[in-house]
Amino acid sequence: MNFTIIPKKNGLENVDGFFFDGKCAGFKKDEPDVGFIYSDNPCRVSAVFTTNKFMASPIKHFKRYGQNFETNFILLNSKNANAMTGEKGVEDIDEILSYIDLPLKNPIMSSTGVIGYRLDIDRFKKVIKEFDFSSKNSDAVARAIMTTDSFKKELALEVTLSDGKKFNIASIAKGAGMINPAMATMLCFVLTDSDIPKEDMDELLKEAVDESFNKISVDGDTSTNDTVMLLTSAKNPYQKEAFKEALNFILFELSQMILRDGEGANKVVAFEVKGAKSVEEAKRASKALSNSLLVKTALFGEDPNWGRIASTIGASGVECDEDTLEIYYDELLIYGKDKRELDSDTEEKAYNIMRQDSFKITCNLNIGKGSYTSYGCDLSYEYVKINAEYRT
Amino acid sequence: MNFTIIPKKNGLENVDGFFFDGKCAGFKKDEPDVGFIYSDNPCRVSAVFTTNKFMASPIKHFKRYGQNFETNFILLNSKNANAMTGEKGVEDIDEILSYIDLPLKNPIMSSTGVIGYRLDIDRFKKVIKEFDFSSKNSDAVARAIMTTDSFKKELALEVTLSDGKKFNIASIAKGAGMINPAMATMLCFVLTDSDIPKEDMDELLKEAVDESFNKISVDGDTSTNDTVMLLTSAKNPYQKEAFKEALNFILFELSQMILRDGEGANKVVAFEVKGAKSVEEAKRASKALSNSLLVKTALFGEDPNWGRIASTIGASGVECDEDTLEIYYDELLIYGKDKRELDSDTEEKAYNIMRQDSFKITCNLNIGKGSYTSYGCDLSYEYVKINAEYRT
Numbered sequence: 035m036n037f038t039i040i041p042k043k044n045g046l047e048n049v050d051g052f053f054f055d056g057k058c059a060g061f062k063k064d065e066p067d068v069g070f071i072y073s074d075n076p077c078r079v080s081a082v083f084t085t086n087k088f089m090a091s092p093i094k095h096f097k098r099y100g101q102n103f104e105t106n107f108i109l110l111n112s113k114n115a116n117a118m119t120g121e122k123g124v125e126d127i128d129e130i131l132s133y134i135d136l137p138l139k140n141p142i143m144s145s146t147g148v149i150g151y152r153l154d155i156d157r158f159k160k161v162i163k164e165f166d167f168s169s170k171n172s173d174a175v176a177r178a179i180m181t182t183d184s185f186k187k188e189l190a191l192e193v194t195l196s197d198g199k200k201f202n203i204a205s206i207a208k209g210a211g212m213i214n215p216a217m218a219t220m221l222c223f224v225l226t227d228s229d230i231p232k233e234d235m236d237e238l239l240k241e242a243v244d245e246s247f248n249k250i251s252v253d254g255d256t257s258t259n260d261t262v263m264l265l266t267s268a269k270n271p272y273q274k275e276a277f278k279e280a281l282n283f284i285l286f287e288l289s290q291m292i293l294r295d296g297e298g299a300n301k302v303v304a305f306e307v308k309g310a311k312s313v314e315e316a317k318r319a320s321k322a323l324s325n326s327l328l329v330k331t332a333l334f335g336e337d338p339n340w341g342r343i344a345s346t347i348g349a350s351g352v353e354c355d356e357d358t359l360e361i362y363y364d365e366l367l368i369y370g371k372d373k374r375e376l377d378s379d380t381e382e383k384a385y386n387i388m389r390q391d392s393f394k395i396t397c398n399l400n401i402g403k404g405s406y407t408s409y410g411c412d413l414s415y416e417y418v419k420i421n422a423e424y425r426t
Numbered sequence: 427m428n429f430t431i432i433p434k435k436n437g438l439e440n441v442d443g444f445f446f447d448g449k450c451a452g453f454k455k456d457e458p459d460v461g462f463i464y465s466d467n468p469c470r471v472s473a474v475f476t477t478n479k480f481m482a483s484p485i486k487h488f489k490r491y492g493q494n495f496e497t498n499f500i501l502l503n504s505k506n507a508n509a510m511t512g513e514k515g516v517e518d519i520d521e522i523l524s525y526i527d528l529p530l531k532n533p534i535m536s537s538t539g540v541i542g543y544r545l546d547i548d549r550f551k552k553v554i555k556e557f558d559f560s561s562k563n564s565d566a567v568a569r570a571i572m573t574t575d576s577f578k579k580e581l582a583l584e585v586t587l588s589d590g591k592k593f594n595i596a597s598i599a600k601g602a603g604m605i606n607p608a609m610a611t612m613l614c615f616v617l618t619d620s621d622i623p624k625e626d627m628d629e630l631l632k633e634a635v636d637e638s639f640n641k642i643s644v645d646g647d648t649s650t651n652d653t654v655m656l657l658t659s660a661k662n663p664y665q666k667e668a669f670k671e672a673l674n675f676i677l678f679e680l681s682q683m684i685l686r687d688g689e690g691a692n693k694v695v696a697f698e699v700k701g702a703k704s705v706e707e708a709k710r711a712s713k714a715l716s717n718s719l720l721v722k723t724a725l726f727g728e729d730p731n732w733g734r735i736a737s738t739i740g741a742s743g744v745e746c747d748e749d750t751l752e753i754y755y756d757e758l759l760i761y762g763k764d765k766r767e768l769d770s771d772t773e774e775k776a777y778n779i780m781r782q783d784s785f786k787i788t789c790n791l792n793i794g795k796g797s798y799t800s801y802g803c804d805l806s807y808e809y810v811k812i813n814a815e816y817r818t
Contacts (some may be wrong), residue, residue, distance in 0.1 A: 085741070087740040087743045087745075107788065115733075117736075118736050118766060120766060148731075149734070149736060150732060150761070150767060151767055152766075152767060162765040252630065327719070340541075341509065341540060342541070344541060344542070345478060345541055347480070348650060349479075352479070354479050358478050361812045369542070374510060375543055376542065379612060405562075418805060418810060423518070
């Protein structure tokens with residue numbers, strides 16, 4: 035490897051050319067709820083959005099700019115998704131952005147929160163006046179996009195190339211509920227100062243999202259607002275392999291943080307399916323496991339009940355056979371053709387594995403060569419409580 | 427209508443030609459856990475089974491008899507599904523059935539409970555000796571198949587034809603968890619004395635299952651053991667329209683009872699999707715609603731949060747448009763193009779509708795003519811508790 039990557043503190047503050055902050059507009063109590071990201075020069079931008087047919091207004095607004103454009107400003111908010119608000123929802127964004135006293139180029143907005151309410155323009159107008167567009171406060175902007183998140187998600191890496199030159203890449207994200215195979219209710223903004231060409235941005239961002247956010251599931255629901263965005267100030271050098279590794283690392287780590295913070299979740303579990311007829315079948319079975327309510331409650335109960343794992347595989351519709359299937363918890367064989375009933379020794383060992391904060395369940399179908407790993411969490415009382423009371 | 431249908435008490439006891447009972451073999455504490463259904467003459471039988479690839483041993487055993495056979499005996503048990511038990515699981519059934527001292531013809535077994543354990547043959551051998559094969563105890567056999575069910579499910583109808591002749595049809599069922607579009611973890615036995623031909627049995631049973639069990643969802647999981655079976659002693663007359671109506675009524679009512687008894691469920695909700703591009707799209711959207719964790723927790727919280735309904739429709743992948751969509755709670759319009767934000771009057775009315783034991787959510791996509799209704803329930807703390815602690 036002809037480059038080195040080291041983690042840095044203070045998130046976005048490591049990246050050259052960007053300014054950002056978060057303030058309280060009164061949507062939350064004494065916590066930042068509106069934030070911005072500003073760059074002195076227009077930036078190349080690449081984005082991956084929700085697959086939900088009801089795209090929120092900020093996404094419709096973004097798409098009006100077409101495929102190739104540069105931007106120097108993103109306004110962010112939580113508590114209101116500006117989704118299902120019709121044409122008025124898009125007009126509200128234009129109006130709010132018009133109050134920003136900066137030379138804006140193709141400004142963007144990104145929102146998360148409750149669906150079905152218009153934005154409160156007066157509050158935005160007021161908070162915008164309080165912004166100092168030369169500040170660099172990664173903590174405040176990261177907190178401004180949090181909804182049911184219990185902790186802030188930010189990560190920064192410094193990449194040193196073989197010639198000693200450096201570039202930086204950093205990200206903030208929010209997640210928690212409605213996280214699902216199709217990258218649901220999450221926002222993630224990645225800033226870099228590496229001079230990455232637009233076509234590499236598009237290619238590498240899509241790949242990195244497939245290997246991270248698209249592999250996690252909290253509850254199988256997909257939101258109207260999901261956004262992963264990459265912007266570059268292009269002030270420092272670029273090297274594809276190094277950038278790819280850093281971006282993949284950041285998005286994977288953020289996706290795991292989101293999963294660990296899944297509403298009411300106590301543990302993160304990797305569901306590896308291998309020996310499937312094809313990668314598609316492995317993926318289908320793996321995602322069925324990470325989305326199954328019965329599997330998720332068994333994880334919460336720390337019950338080594340492999341029957342629910344097997345039943346979910348069988349119900350997923352993939353080719354499988356109870357005489358070739360093997361199920362492992364970490365390295366422990368818990369089900370196989372010649373080891374069907376749980377003996378007390380295996381049960382004790384399995385229970386100790388399940389008590390960990392994270393572990394791996396491997397299902398080897400022993401039929402073909404397809405494999406896929408997705409990541410899920412348990413379902414607790416707390417999830418039900420958070421989501422029964424979300425709006426109140 | 428040239429026939430009348432009236433409900434009767436005492437379940438299976440109304441049907442001529444069958445004997446049944448349930449006893450405690452010690453799998454449960456002082457409650458029936460093994461039961462039988464016996465007929466003095468061999469019966470035509472029709473069955474619909476799980477779509478889970480890992481079919482339980484009793485289903486493999488049944489299928490050995492081929493498509494057309496007659497039987498005079500079914501042995502039933504709860505607490506052990508005899509699933510994922512391999513060839514031995516099928517051999518165990520043959521051994522257990524060999525201890526029954528009757529002239530058996532193609533005897534059947536049907537099991538529900540935990541996956542992955544062999545049946546305890548000695549306990550079956552012992553309880554079989556206690557059976558009186560001339561008893562008619564519908565209550566005991568209905569209770570013998572209960573697992574997490576909180577109440578017994580049985581229903582009987584007497585059908586009088588225009589010439590004054592009668593036939594009877596009655597059923598017992600068990601359900602509760604793992605109830606899902608693909609008719610999961612439920613057992614249902616329908617007995618009749620109507621002389622229905624085999625081909626009508628197959629046709630009408632399949633239709634009735636599609637209109638009942640295949641439309642309900644407790645948690646979206648599909649089990650290894652699902653079985654709906656229809657047997658006839660053929661002692662009384664048959665008339666197709668009358669039989670069809672009675673069978674549809676029985677299976678629909680039992681499916682609603684199972685849903686109402688969904689683990690920890692407090693309310694039953696009908697999810698009607700209409701105006702879809704096709705029936706298939708209406709079905710996909712309707713089932714997405716009845717399976718969504720976020721919708722289910724909003725129902726539990728009695729929160730008129732139509733945003734989750736809309737978001738789930740959008741995520742289901744069906745053709746839809748936020749400007750044509752309308753959402754109703756019972757008859758109350760809660761979302762439409764010109765009525766997006768919830769006003770306090772509508773919210774109050776919606777809340778009062780949601781507080782009911784059952785209500786209907788209608789989503790009119792206003793695009794085409796496809797419609798479909800599925801039925802779901804809320805997700806409560808109790809569901810998590812029951813399923814975290816199921817085996818213990």
